[in-house]
Amino acid sequence: MKSLNKFQQSLSLKEKNLLKINSVARFFIEISDLDDLNSIQDFVTEKKISFCTLGEGSNVVLPNLIDKLVISISYDExxxxxxxxxxxxxxxxxxxxxxxxxxxxxxxxxxxxxxxxxxxxxxxxxxxxxxxxxxxxxxxxxxxxxxxxxxxxxxxxxxxxxxxxxxxxxxxxxxxxxxxxxxxxxxxxxxxxxxxxxxxxxxxxxxxxxxxxxxxxxxISDPRICPNVGSFFKNPIISRNELDKIKQINPSIKYNSYLDNKVKISAAFLIESLNLKGFTLKNAKVSDKHSLVLENKSEKPKDILDLASHIQSLVLDNYNINLEIEPLIF
Ligand SMILES: Cc1cc2nc3c(=O)[nH]c(=O)nc-3n(C[C@H](O)[C@H](O)[C@H](O)COP(=O)(O)OP(=O)(O)OC[C@H]3O[C@@H](n4cnc5c(N)ncnc54)[C@H](O)[C@@H]3O)c2cc1C
Structure with missing residues (x-):
């Protein structure tokens, strides 16, 4: 198989994700030469594994082990x-x-x-x-x-x-x-x-x-100092009827008009209205600067995901809104 030596084994991704989770890729290939793409299919078939792609790790929550081939594209012409x-x-x-x-x-x-x-x-x-x-x-x-x-x-x-x-x-x-x-x-x-x-x-x-x-x-806190992936939640898009119900709960709700007569409401507003700005759960914290940003101090994904679930359930209980997570959970 061509370029077999380009496949690395058990590679740490700690410096390749902005949450600084101590993740290990079972196999890893960096593609700078596009001809190397042709060796991937044979490799995953032979190893009987699946694959995933990682960019600069600024919008992912990685597990401690990725039992797959991780593909990273460095081709930048x-x-x-x-x-x-x-x-x-x-x-x-x-x-x-x-x-x-x-x-x-x-x-x-x-x-x-x-x-x-x-x-x-x-x-x-x-x-x-x-x-x-x-x-x-x-x-x-x-x-x-x-x-x-x-x-x-x-x-x-x-x-x-x-x-x-x-x-x-x-x-x-x-x-x-x-x-x-x-x-x-x-x-x-x-x-x-x-x-x-x-x-x-x-x-x-x-x-x-x-x-x-x-x-x-x-x-937004600098991820090099406070590991984070930017906004952890998307702004919910809801109908005008749903907006009216939320206005009854909190008349000062912040929103903008969206397509098809819908509105995009501020997830940050919902979180702040529940006094969660700066809230800490184990090694994860809602940023003091921006309530959509969750800062991580753990080498494992659990703490930040627990904090996210905690926020989601409070928003659901209080506003009947499902906050959708923005980063990809691997
Ligand atoms: C401080 C901070 C601020 C941010 N601000 C914003 C903002 O203002 N607006 C915004 O939209 N986002 C924002 N983000 C999120 C992030 O910057 C974007 O989502 C960005 O596009 C992720 O790029 P990445 O290369 O790091 O991708 P990764 O985080 O590595 O991957 C993200 C997803 O893309 C997939 N992927 C990556 N590369 C490829 C590829 N070549 N082919 C196929 N799939 C691929 C991965 O599998 C994963 O599903 C912010 C993040 C941080 C940390």
Whole structure:
């Protein structure tokens, strides 16, 4: 079998996940050369194991043992064809945002400072400050390990919506490249409330980026100091009827209009209204800075998952709302 020596055994992933969970991958392969993708199918068949993909570990809760082959894509080439830019999945997301702004493209500035890789960006359709990555994706190029071939998805085939895409259900696909359509005509997106203080005159993509980085740093604990995966819960999307019921429980509920006459309510508001900001359970804590962020001090996943369950059951008891967990629990 070609490139057998590229498969590592019993590799620690502690430095490869931002919760710093002491996880071990039974087998691990890093793909920098795309030819190596062809050896994966034979390897998993021979070892009778399944596989999973890990990016930079900024949105996962890992178990202590992953009894699988863990695939990590480090291929990070950038290919430019006018306003279509194809980027290798292994490129760091924020480095790509910087690259796009330096090369005169705009659009990605509102998504500045989001940790992780380009390959993971379509998975949950990363979003922040009034923007989502799906607005800029033309095509997602994947490798299907079961079929041992490449397969591409157009933007509409990705079924993007809030923190969702088709890729969350397609476990045999590894994203290899993402093709973006970016413009050189700058249209500022300042609708999000934290950006309201910026004035449209004299504004540039870089001013928006710098402002967002400041706001993000003030709000979200640095995962290198307090291990965390950003927001642990999604903002619930509910009907207007359900909203009316919640208003009876708490008239000051925060929400925004969403598609199809629905509303997106603030999960942070729900958590704070139950006095859970700063709440600690064993080695896990609801951040003092942002109540959607859970900080982890344990080498095992149990404490943070117990804290998440505790929050979910209090929100369910008090508001009859199921808070959905955002990171992938492996
Ligand atoms: C401090 C902090 C702030 C954050 N802020 C935001 C935010 O503002 N908005 C937002 O949307 N998210 C945010 N996140 C979440 C995170 O940054 C994103 O979800 C990011 O896209 C995860 O990238 P990753 O490479 O670390 O993926 P991982 O965490 O390694 O993986 C996430 C999921 O993607 C899958 N995956 C990864 N790479 C591939 C691939 N190449 N092919 C197939 N599947 C793959 C994994 O199997 C897993 O299911 C934040 C996280 C942190 C720690």
């Amino acid at each position: 950038i290919i430019v064809e006018e306003n279509l830019i194809t980027v290798g999945a292994g490129k760091n997301w924020d480095d790509f945002v910087i690259w796009s702004l330096k090369n005169g493209y705009s659009g990605l500035e509102n998504l500045s400072g989001i940790p992780g890789s380009v390959g993971a960006a379509p998975i949950q359709n990363i979003g922040a400050y009034g923007s989502e990555v799906s607005h800029f994706i033309e095509e997602v190029i994947c490798f299907d390990v079961e079929l041992n071939e490449f397969i591409s998805f157009t933007n509409s085939e990705c079924n993007f919506s809030y923190r969702k895409s088709i890729f969350q259900k397609q476990s045999s696909l590894v994203i290899i490249k993402v093709k973006f359509k970016l413009s050189k005509d700058f249209i500022p997106n300042l609708e999000y409330e934290d950006l309201n203080s910026l004035k449209e005159d004299n504004i540039s993509p870089n001013t928006i980026r710098e402002h967002i980085l400041k706001v993000r740093n003030a709000k």
